[in-house]
Amino acid sequence: MKTVFLWGGVGVAIAAGIFLVLSLAAPSNQTQSTSSLSLPISAQRDHIKGNSEAAVVLVEYGDFQCPACAVYAPLLSQLVAGFGNQLAVAYRHLPLSQIHENAEPSARASEAAALQGKFWEMHDLLFEKQSEWARQSSAEETFIGYAASLGLDEGRFRSDLRSDEVRDRVQEDSISALADGLSSTPSFFLGGVRIPNPQSYEQFRQLVLEALAKHGSTPESAE
Amino acid sequence: MEAPQNQQSRSAPKWWLGSTLALSFVGFLDASYLTAKHYLNFEIPCSILNGCEQVLTSQYATLFGVPVALLGALYYLAVFLLAVVYLDRGKEIFLKGAVFLPIAGFFATLWFLFVQGVLLRALCFYCLASALITTLLFCLSLFYLRRQRMH
Numbered sequence: 001m002k003t004v005f006l007w008g009g010v011g012v013a014i015a016a017g018i019f020l021v022l023s024l025a026a027p028s029n030q031t032q033s034t035s036s037l038s039l040p041i042s043a044q045r046d047h048i049k050g051n052s053e054a055a056v057v058l059v060e061y062g063d064f065q066c067p068a069c070a071v072y073a074p075l076l077s078q079l080v081a082g083f084g085n086q087l088a089v090a091y092r093h094l095p096l097s098q099i100h101e102n103a104e105p106s107a108r109a110s111e112a113a114a115l116q117g118k119f120w121e122m123h124d125l126l127f128e129k130q131s132e133w134a135r136q137s138s139a140e141e142t143f144i145g146y147a148a149s150l151g152l153d154e155g156r157f158r159s160d161l162r163s164d165e166v167r168d169r170v171q172e173d174s175i176s177a178l179a180d181g182l183s184s185t186p187s188f189f190l191g192g193v194r195i196p197n198p199q200s201y202e203q204f205r206q207l208v209l210e211a212l213a214k215h216g217s218t219p220e221s222a223e
Numbered sequence: 224m225e226a227p228q229n230q231q232s233r234s235a236p237k238w239w240l241g242s243t244l245a246l247s248f249v250g251f252l253d254a255s256y257l258t259a260k261h262y263l264n265f266e267i268p269c270s271i272l273n274g275c276e277q278v279l280t281s282q283y284a285t286l287f288g289v290p291v292a293l294l295g296a297l298y299y300l301a302v303f304l305l306a307v308v309y310l311d312r313g314k315e316i317f318l319k320g321a322v323f324l325p326i327a328g329f330f331a332t333l334w335f336l337f338v339q340g341v342l343l344r345a346l347c348f349y350c351l352a353s354a355l356i357t358t359l360l361f362c363l364s365l366f367y368l369r370r371q372r373m374h
Contacts, residue, residue, distance in 0.1 A: 003311055010307050014300075017252050025259030066269035067280045098271045099345070135344060184270035199265040 027199060037192050039176035041090055047110075047119045050080040050088035055217040056208060059090045059189040061177045064107060065100035065134050066185045068197075070127040075201050077124075079208060086217055087208055091123060093173035094185050102139040105161075107170040109143035112160035116152045125150065191215065235309070235318055235367060243306045243321055243363055250299035250356040257292035257349050275347035283338045291335075295353060298328055302360065322367050325360035332357045 037059060043052040046059075060076065062069040076089045093110075095103035106126050113122035125146050126133075133139040140161060147157040160166055177187070180194070188195050191211040198204040235243075260267055260279065267276040278284065284291060302324050309317035332354045339346050 006307065006311055010304075013248065014251075017248070018255060021252055021255040021259055022263075025256050026263050027265075063269055067276055068266035068268050071266045096269055096271050099269065099277070184268040186268065197265070197268060 027196060036194070037176075037189050038179040039092075039172075041192070046090040046092070047114060047123070048088050048090045049077070049120055050083075051085040052088055053085075054083075054088035055086045055215045056191045056211045057088045057090055058208070059092060059192075061092050061094040061173070061180075061182055061185060061187040061189075063094055063096050063100060063103045063185040064110065064123075064126040065103040065130065066096065067130070069186045070130045072186050072197075073124065073127040075204060078201060079204055082205065083208060083212075086212060091119075092177065093170045094177040094182055094187065095170065095174065096185060100134070102133060102136065104170065105140055106133070106143065107173075108161055108166050109140075109146070111166040111169050112143075112157050112163075113147060113150065113152060115160050115166070116156065118150050118152060121150050122146065234315060234371075239363060239367065240306060240310060243360065244303060244310075246356050246360050246363070247299045247303035247306065247321075250353060250360070251296055251303055253349055253353050253356065254292050254295035254299055257353075258290055258296050261290045261292055275349060277345035278339055278343060278347040278350055281338075281343055281345075283335075283342065298324065298331075299356075302328075322364045325357060325364045328357045329361035332361075 041048075041057050041059060048057070058076070058079070060069075060072070062072075064070075080087055080089050093107040095107045097104050110119055110122045110126060113119055126143075129146070133142045136142060143161065144154060144158055148154050180187075180189075186197065188197065190207055191214065195207055198207060257275070257279065260275070261284075267279055269276045279290075279292070286294065302321050305317045305321040305324070308314075309321060335350060336354055339350060
């Protein structure tokens with residue numbers, strides 16, 4: 001009898017434990033803590049890939065040192081290519097400096113490149129070569145090398161990288177992220193509304209289709 | 224089957240067995256959580272609340288394609304079940320398993336601490352919690368072995 005109770009208790013404890021763990025670890029589909037962007041999208045201010053007049057804009061708050069952001073980057077490019085003029089992607093900075101020592105310098109590198117019209121080229125390069133610079137004790141020299149490889153004016157890039165203008169630009173994004181209650185990257189807003197991180201390209205595509213339908217647009221193409 | 228009370232109390236005091244059961248169960252939950260994170264998330268988001276993504280997505284997080292968190296969960300479950308079987312059957316062999324497994328687990332923990340602190344320079348809260356649990360289990364094992372030698 002004791003054996004039955006003992007093993008019954010063990011079975012119940014393990015089953016309850018597994019249930020608890022699965023519910024905690026599963027990606028959340030709940031509405032996020034805030035539902036809309038506190039800083040509106042601006043074609044002048046934001047870095048936008050695709051048609052800036054697109055029906056739906058996907059805003060990503062990212063950190064160049066975050067491995068998950070690096071994985072999502074090609075998916076976003078694929079989405080913009082797939083939806084043509086109807087979808088644009090905007091990138092904003094949320095450098096998690098507490099856990100990523102080169103997050104803020106890399107955000108500044110992208111902004112310094114933006115001042116020479118090559119934000120997205122630097123954005124792609126930083127994610128592609130993330131493993132190369134992520135753990136460097138001083139990655140700025142590496143970023144200057146990337147700027148040179150992109151054909152940027154090295155001297156200007158070097159001074160912009162450390163300028164107050166660039167530092168403030170990154171900080172503005174971070175402050176807006178905090179105002180939206182964000183504490184992790186990547187965090188996405190679709191059509192101005194926070195969405196849980198999609199778990200595949202297909203999920204992303206479906207969410208964009210829904211946003212387009214809500215907007216009253218018929219998808220042109222979205223393979 | 225009842226465990227012979229005198230043998231059980233001589234080999235492993237109740238508090239020792241209770242501690243081993245509790246620690247291995249919490250360790251099992253902790254490692255299962257990391258395993259579930261690995262399988263359920265397309266990509267683990269980076270968060271300022273814990274630095275796990277860098278650790279869990281590193282080359283050291285899998286062994287021949289199997290996440291080390293899963294191996295950890297199986298290890299804790301094995302310790303837990305060995306302690307339960309000992310409680311049920313009272314056979315020394317099961318107790319010995321629950322004593323010696325954490326010793327192997329402790330050496331694995333030392334490696335993972337080295338990986339996090341030196342190779343990755345990134346700490347993951349749940350991995351550190353597991354390191355603490357295994358260290359406590361290891362201390363319990365040492366206590367048991369010392370007690371055996373004294374007897």
